Amino acid sequence: MHNLIVVTGGAGFIGSNFILQRMRDESASIVNFDKLTYAGNPHNLESIADNPRYHFVQGDIIDRELVRKTLARHQPRAIVHFAAESHVDRSIRGPEDFIHTNVNGTFALLEEVRAYWSSLGEPDRARFRFLHVSTDEVYGSLGPNDPPFSETTAYAPNSPYAASKAASDHLVRAYHHTYGLPTLTTNCSNNYGPFQFPEKLMPLLILNAQQGKPLPVYGDGKNVRDWLYVEDHCEAIAAVLAQGKPGETYNIGGSNEKPNIEIVYRICDLLDEISPAKGVSRRELITFVKDRPGHDRRYAIDARKIERELQWKPKETFDTGLRKTVRWYLENEAWVRDVTSGSYREWIATHYSG
């Protein structure tokens, strides 16, 4: 069996970073299976579009026939499943797409992968892996003095997004337990870095601050997230794929807990340093807005299992990662222009009006 991986959702933020990183290995071939929703952007992968080791299939993971044909044609040794609806605020306004892709889509994909895997002969069958990329949001919200989420923390998802991801995690677990499918699940904290769609906090702040627009902070700005640079997440996924034990889950995080308001201050100050705006401080743009309904107060990840068992550790500190990220958005104006046209504007106008 050759070294080919099918990646679902590879035109999104983390998936495209993962593909670009993995393609640096000359022996790797990747098939990217992506529906290209508003969050999927083929421009992210322009640099490898003509590489014969890269192949793109536009499709919905719920389309079982297309998934079946793709698996039969490319004979992957692994699936890395990123495809999802991923924005909490959108899940509050319209949960249906989240059930479609995250729950029913993951189920359809699992069924087709199970059939494909069952048809493999040994040793390919033993070597095969299905890696499911999930989130720390499935664990719910922490109090200020609670220990961080570990792999044994009980699930308590609070948003429709988190509930749909929790459901998919349970399906993956059941497919290992019942059918023996060699699954791996990763639950990661908030990512930041290049190619993140600017509806999420960090790129939204960078672009608004750069354009002199208000910086919307939900509630009191004291909600805490645990931030990880996207390339560190991708390396963790690669480590789990290579050495993780089937049936296991691995929590991934950067031990970088920060209240939102601190993120806002850091971005303002960095932009004032790198790209000063004629005597005014970006901090003047900070605007407290109505809180997100059911807004989880604190997330934090205990990543000791992956550090201990797979020798993974993040390479970037929060300072180096944030600097790289801010610079990337400043240097990639064409990318920004492209993604902030059309439907993006509608979302911003509807979500932040009043």
Ligand code: NAD
């Ligand atoms: P994203 O929204 O940027 O990208 C999702 C991608 O999936 C897009 O390319 C989209 O076109 C594709 N997609 C959506 N529905 C599809 C369908 N039905 N069939 C095929 N493709 C479909 O998401 P992201 O931030 O890159 O997150 C990727 C994964 O990582 C998700 O599963 C998410 O839950 C998980 N995750 C994200 C974070 C984070 O901070 N962004 C943290 C932890 C885990």
Ligand code: TYD
């Ligand atoms: P987000 O990037 O949507 O990730 P998640 O909700 O999955 O953690 O939001 C990160 C944090 O930033 C979260 O606490 C909500 C907050 N936030 C704001 O304060 N203002 C905003 O405009 C957005 C999009 C998020």
